[in-house]
Amino acid sequence: MFTIFADTHINFMSKRRLFYGVSIAAILIGVVSIIAHGGLRMGIDFAGGRLIELRLSERLSVQEVRSLAGQAGFPTAEIQAVRESNDVLIRIPLDPADETQGVSVSDRLRTAITSQHPGLTAELLREESIGAKIGGEIARQAFWAILISLGLLLIYIGFRFEPRFALGAVIAVAHDVFFILAYFSIFNKEITMPVVAALLTVAGYSINDTIVVFDRVREQLVRLRREPFERVLDISINQTLSRTIITGTTTLLASLSLAIWGGEVIHDFAVAMSVGIIVGTYSSIFVATALALELRHAAEAKAKA
C-alpha cells in the first residue's frame, strides 16, 4: 500500500485565522492590481476588436512587427510573440472601414511585412474579429452565467447539506473565481471566453472538493456526536486529505499537460484551470470548511444570547 497521508492529525481549524489572513491579503493584492490596471483586461471576445495570428518563416522582433503594422496603417496594434515559435499575435481595434477598402486587414499586414523582408513568408493562422456590441453581450452573458451557476450550486448544496455549509462552499468558490481573475490581472493576461469556461469548470471542481469534505463531516457528525464541531471538522479533513491531494494531483497533471503541451490556443484556459485547481483545493479546507465553522459559532453565540 502506497500512502503518504495516512492517519494524519493536523489541526487545520486552529490555524484558520492565519489562512484568513492569507486569503484576505491575496484578495487585497488582486483588488489593488485590478484597480491599478484600470479594470480587468478584457480580450476581444468581450471588448471587441480584431486578433490576427501570423506564422512568419523567420523570427521578427516585436518592435519590428509593431513598426511594420504602423506602416500598414495600424499604429495602435498590440504585438505579442507566441512562445517557442515565430508566430505573432496582432491585436487591432475594430474599425469597420478597415475591411471596406477592398484589401483585408490581414493582407495589408502581411504585405507590409513581406515587402520589407523579401523571402519571408507570413501565413494567416487565424483571424478573429468581434464587434463591441456583441462583445458586450457576450461579457454580460458570461457574468450572468457565473452568478447563475453559483446560485444553482448554493441551492443544490443547501438542499443536500445544511444551509451554512452551502454558504461556506459558495463563498469559497467565489474566492477561487476571484483569485483566478486577480492572477490574470497581476500578470496582465486577457480574460477571454476560454478563461470564463475555466472559471466555471473551477467552480464545479472546487465545489466538488468541498463536498467531499462536507460529506465526511455529515457522516462524522452522526458518529462523533459528543465531539466539538471544530474537532469533527478537523477529523473529517484529515480523513479525506489523501483523496484531496490525489485528485488534486491527477487533475493538476491533466491541466498542466494542457498548459505545457496543448499549444497557444488553449494556453490561457489551461493556466486558469491550473491556478483554479490549486486555489480550489486550498479553499475547500481553509475557506469553505472554516466558514462553516464560523457560521456555526455565530449561530451558537446567537442562541446563547
Add this chain to the structure above:
Amino acid sequence: MGGNFRWKLISLVVLLGLSIYALYPTVRYYSLSPAQREALPEEQLTKLRGNALNLGLDLQGGMHLVLELDRTGLTDAEVPDAMDRAIQILRNRVDRFGVAEPTIQPQGEDRILVELPGLLDRDRAINLIGQTALLEFKLVKPEAEAKRVLERLDRALARTGAIDEADSDFVGAQPLLTLMPFWPEMPFGGGGFFMESDVAEVQRMLSSVRVDSILPIDTQLIWGKTTESYQGYVGRVLYVTDQRAQMDGSGIANAVRRIGLDATRPNAAGVSMTLNAAGTRQFRRVTAQNVNRNLAIVLDDRVASAPNIRERIPTGRAQITGSFTDQEARDLAIVLQAGALPAPINIIQEMTVGPSLGADSIRQGTRAALVAIGLVVVFMLVWYRASGIVAIIALTLNMLFIFAALAGMRGTLTLPGIAGMVLTVGMAVDANVLIFERIREELLTGKKVRSSIEAGYARAFTAILDSNVTTLISSGVLWWIATGPIQGFATTLFIGILANLYTAVLITRMIFDVVTGNRTMEKLSI
C-alpha cells in the same frame, strides 16, 4: 454475484455494442486514405462523413461568422421576411461557392450564423457573403450638366471653408476643382477624375457638408469601384448620376463570368448577364430612350462601369466590365445570380482558423492528451497497484463512451473539447480515488477484503453523487452560454461526468466482484 451482476454485465455489453456501432463510421472514415476516399461512390462517402465524428472549425480550419442584418432601411412590411430572404440568398451564394456542409441558420431575430468548414480563402468568403450585391442601373448625367454640378459643389465647399488648411496643399477659391488634374476636361464623361492619393481628402470634404442639400434634385455622386488611368495618371472617378435607378438586379435571370467582354481589354474578365422577360423589356426601353448617354452599373453604391449606350438593346443581354480578376468576376456572377440581400449585413463576429493552426491544434491537443493520460495512468498504478488497473479500465471505457456519444449525437470535436476530455481524465479518477481511499480505511479497521470493498463503495457513493452533480450544473450552465468550440468543451465535460458515474462506480465494482468473487482473498492490492 447475483442477478444484479447479470444486469450490469448486460448493460455493459449493450453500451459497448452501441459505442462500437456509433464509432464505426468515424474510425472507417478517418482511416481511409485520400485515394480510397476518391474511390468510394459519392453517395456512400457523404453518408460515411455524415455519420463520422466531425472535427470543429478550430481543428480542420474554417470560418465562423455571425452576421447582423441592418434593418434600419427597411419598411415595417419588409421586416418580417427579410431574415428568411437573406438566409435563402446567402445559402444560394454559399452553395455555389463550393463548401462542403456549410451551416447557415438564424440566431435571434436579426442575426445569422454562418459556418464554413475547411474553407481556405478567407477574403473571398468575406467578399462573397458580406456584399449586399444591390445592382442598379443609373443614368450618368451628360457632361455639361455634371460640370455644373461639380462647380456648384465646389462653390459650396469654398463657402463653408470645408477644406482644412493645415491638411491640404491646395488652399484657394476652388477646393474641389483644383484636385482634378484635367479640369475642365472630363476624360470619363459625366464625372470628376481625382488622383488616387487625393480620394481620401475628397471624401473628407464631401462628408463635411450636406451634399444632398447642395446637389440639384435627382442627382447623386457615386465613386467608381476601381481605379482608372488616363495619360499616366492613376485615379478614381466620382460619377454624377441620377438618383433614380432605371432598373435593378431583380431583372437578372442568369449571370456568368466571361473573358474579353471589353474590346479594349481582351484578357479582362467581366460578367455577362441574361435578363428575364421583364428585365429585357425594361432594358430595351431604357436603352432606346437614352442612346448616347452613359449608363452606370452601380453595385453596392460603387460604379462598376459606365458604358455608353450606342443603340437600343432588344436582346436582354447586359454586361459588367471593369478591372476584375478572374476570381472576382466569378464571384460577382454568383452574387448577382443569387440576388441582392434585402438589407445590408454587418459581420459582427468572425473566427477564421487557417489549416496550419488547425493541424497544430490537433497535434498539440493530442500530445497534451496523451501526456496527461500517461501521467495519470502511471500515478494511479504507483498509488493503487492492481486496483489502479481497475481504475484505468474505467477511464478507458469513459473515453470510449465520450467519443461514442459525441459521434452518436452527430457532435463536433473541438480543441476545447479535447481539453474537456483531458480534464475529465484528471477528474474522473476522483470517483475511484474516493472509493479506493474508503476501502483502504475499511481495511485498516481490520475488515475482510470483500466487506471492505462493499463498505467502501457504499460509503463513497454520496460524495461521488453530490460532487458529480455540481460539476454537471456548472458545465450545463457553460453549455448554455457558450457557442462554437467552447460549447464543445462543455459537451465533452458533461458527457464525461455522466459516463464517469457509470464506469467508475458500476464497472469497477463489477471487476472487483469478479476478481474477489470466487475465492476468499486475504489481501487486496490497493
